[in-house]
Amino acid sequence: MKLFWIVILWISETFTGLIRNMWGNATAVLLTVACLTLFSVSYVVGLNATYFSKTLDNKIEIRVDIKDDVTTYKKYEKKILNLKGVSDIQFVSKETAYKKMEKEMADNAEVLHAVGENPFQAQFIVRVDNPSQIDGIVTQIKALHIHEDVQYGKEYVEKLISFTKTIQRIGYAVTVLAGIFTIYIVTNVIKYNIDKRQDELKIKHLTGAGMLTIRLPFILEALVITLFAGVCVYELFVWGYGKVEEIIRDMITYAPLLPKEGVLNDLFFPLLIISLGIGLLGSFISTQRFIAKY
Amino acid sequence: MIEFRHVKKMYERKEVAVDNVSFSIHEGEFVFLVGPSGAGKSTLIKMMYKDEKPSSGKIFMFGTPIHRLRVSKLRRNIGVVLQDFHSSLLKKKTAYENVAFVLKQQGKSPSFVKKEARKALTKLGLADKMHKFPHQLSGGEQQRVAIARAIVNNPKIIICDEPLGDLDSENARNVMKYLNVLNQEGATIVMSTHNEEIVKEENKRIIIVQDGVVQSQEEWNMSTISGIMNGNVPLSPIDDMLGEGENS
Numbered sequence: 106m107k108l109f110w111i112v113i114l115w116i117s118e119t120f121t122g123l124i125r126n127m128w129g130n131a132t133a134v135l136l137t138v139a140c141l142t143l144f145s146v147s148y149v150v151g152l153n154a155t156y157f158s159k160t161l162d163n164k165i166e167i168r169v170d171i172k173d174d175v176t177t178y179k180k181y182e183k184k185i186l187n188l189k190g191v192s193d194i195q196f197v198s199k200e201t202a203y204k205k206m207e208k209e210m211a212d213n214a215e216v217l218h219a220v221g222e223n224p225f226q227a228q229f230i231v232r233v234d235n236p237s238q239i240d241g242i243v244t245q246i247k248a249l250h251i252h253e254d255v256q257y258g259k260e261y262v263e264k265l266i267s268f269t270k271t272i273q274r275i276g277y278a279v280t281v282l283a284g285i286f287t288i289y290i291v292t293n294v295i296k297y298n299i300d301k302r303q304d305e306l307k308i309k310h311l312t313g314a315g316m317l318t319i320r321l322p323f324i325l326e327a328l329v330i331t332l333f334a335g336v337c338v339y340e341l342f343v344w345g346y347g348k349v350e351e352i353i354r355d356m357i358t359y360a361p362l363l364p365k366e367g368v369l370n371d372l373f374f375p376l377l378i379i380s381l382g383i384g385l386l387g388s389f390i391s392t393q394r395f396i397a398k399y
Numbered sequence: 400m401i402e403f404r405h406v407k408k409m410y411e412r413k414e415v416a417v418d419n420v421s422f423s424i425h426e427g428e429f430v431f432l433v434g435p436s437g438a439g440k441s442t443l444i445k446m447m448y449k450d451e452k453p454s455s456g457k458i459f460m461f462g463t464p465i466h467r468l469r470v471s472k473l474r475r476n477i478g479v480v481l482q483d484f485h486s487s488l489l490k491k492k493t494a495y496e497n498v499a500f501v502l503k504q505q506g507k508s509p510s511f512v513k514k515e516a517r518k519a520l521t522k523l524g525l526a527d528k529m530h531k532f533p534h535q536l537s538g539g540e541q542q543r544v545a546i547a548r549a550i551v552n553n554p555k556i557i558i559c560d561e562p563l564g565d566l567d568s569e570n571a572r573n574v575m576k577y578l579n580v581l582n583q584e585g586a587t588i589v590m591s592t593h594n595e596e597i598v599k600e601e602n603k604r605i606i607i608v609q610d611g612v613v614q615s616q617e618e619w620n621m622s623t624i625s626g627i628m629n630g631n632v633p634l635s636p637i638d639d640m641l642g643e644g645e646n647s
Contacts, residue, residue: 114504
């Protein structure tokens with residue numbers, strides 16, 4: 106029963122403190138929202154970058170344009186398929202390549218007809234298990250000397266992934282800086298709240314209130330501030346992610362973006378932990394430094 | 400109840416506030432701690448409620464070495480009244496709320512808080528002033544609210560550091576009247592004071608502190624005590640006696 110009344114006291118003191126310094130607390134909420142938004146954007150960019158690279162990994166293929174004098178396709182098809190790391194191979198004859206292009210060009214097929222002779226090479230489309238092995242496989246295919254040309258999008262993909270990861274890293278660095286700044290703000294807001302209640306604290310000390318009873322309302326205040334900020338940011342993503350997704354899809358139809366539900370699920374716990382972490386750390390520093398100990 | 404054994408307190412820069420002090424205060428006693436300003440009275444009082452730690456020596460409270468007692472536990476079992484009642488009362492809370500505040504911090508139920516806070520205020524003659532704010536009360540009444548707050552836990556020891564300091568003689572006597580009642584009800588009271596009149600009138604045990612040292616009460620007469628309290632300090636009882644002899 107005693108614990109019940111103590112908890113009621115903590116809650117009432119927490120909300121009294123929040124109301125007493127309403128503007129200071131509102132500022133802290135806004136700054137925490139800014140910090141958590143930066144973190145969440147970086148995190149979601151990271152999630153999408155990973156998803157994007159996985160999607161591309163599955164789509165990476167090597168296109169081998171076969172020399173016209175090579176006729177023993179089956180033999181080479183088998184050889185390539187037996188190479189370590191090759192998951193699949195598909196032979197596309199000159200005719201199939203021509204028909205495919207004709208179909209893709211549809212109304213503009215006349216341009217192709219104007220070329221006259223079939224300009225396409227027979228091709229092997231080779232798929233690999235792991236994009237990191239692609240260099241080795243390409244070297245081995247080239248060693249067969251059946252190729253007119255070998256093309257694969259590895260460099261492009263790598264550049265894209267590296268670019269996305271750089272953005273993600275910059276995002277995390279900014280988040281860390283913003284996090285430190287937010288902890289500083291929370292620390293100062295709680296310091297201000299402590300200063301405002303010095304009279305009460307003096308009496309609490311004098312009459313033997315426990316240190317936990319003295320400190321907890323301030324810790325709870327900070328947690329309410331940062332958790333509220335966390336909820337705001339989450340709601341911002343609930344509302345905004347779908348809209349951003351829509352805009353990107355308008356620009357790039359097949360953009361590999363994670364669905365909203367998945368992003369929100371993945372974001373929930375990291376956001377919760379960061380919110381709690383900032384609140385706990387900020388209030389811990391304040392209560393340690395600015396509340397006198399027994 | 401309270402025992403000091405060869406207690407020494409040194410502050411930073413090696414300033415000695417209390418030097419080799421020993422005394423005992425027994426259950427149910429009412430003891431005045433007197434001496435000039437800076438003699439070490441407040442340091443002794445602060446050590447009793449663990450606001451200061453002794454540099455050496457031992458202090459026993461309720462028969463237990465004070466260093467073994469948790470501060471919060473100790474302070475819940477003693478009542479502390481300070482001189483500055485203006486800042487020790489919460490200005491935005493009524494007399495009742497000021498007293499109830501202590502019990503609420505200890506997780507007591509609302510019905511218990513209500514009953515005990517009313518009881519403490521009634522005991523201090525403030526039954527009709529419960530819902531007044533500190534600025535609506537006289538200095539003496541405010542100090543009585545502070546005493547009510549100190550006794551709301553029913554402590555066996557009440558420690559008062561210059562509680563009459565900011566009061567006129569009428570209010571001081573009024574406060575003393577209530578402290579005497581509490582003493583008669585069994586509370587042990589230790590009170591540091593500068594109020595010479597009250598010390599003379601009350602005729603209680605006196606512990607004299609001078610330059611951080613406790614002097615033996617038996618060797619002093621009342622006029623010498625007055626001299627000490629006014630800061631007109633003889634070096635020792637022997638010097639005092641010699642001085643008297645020369646004059647006569």
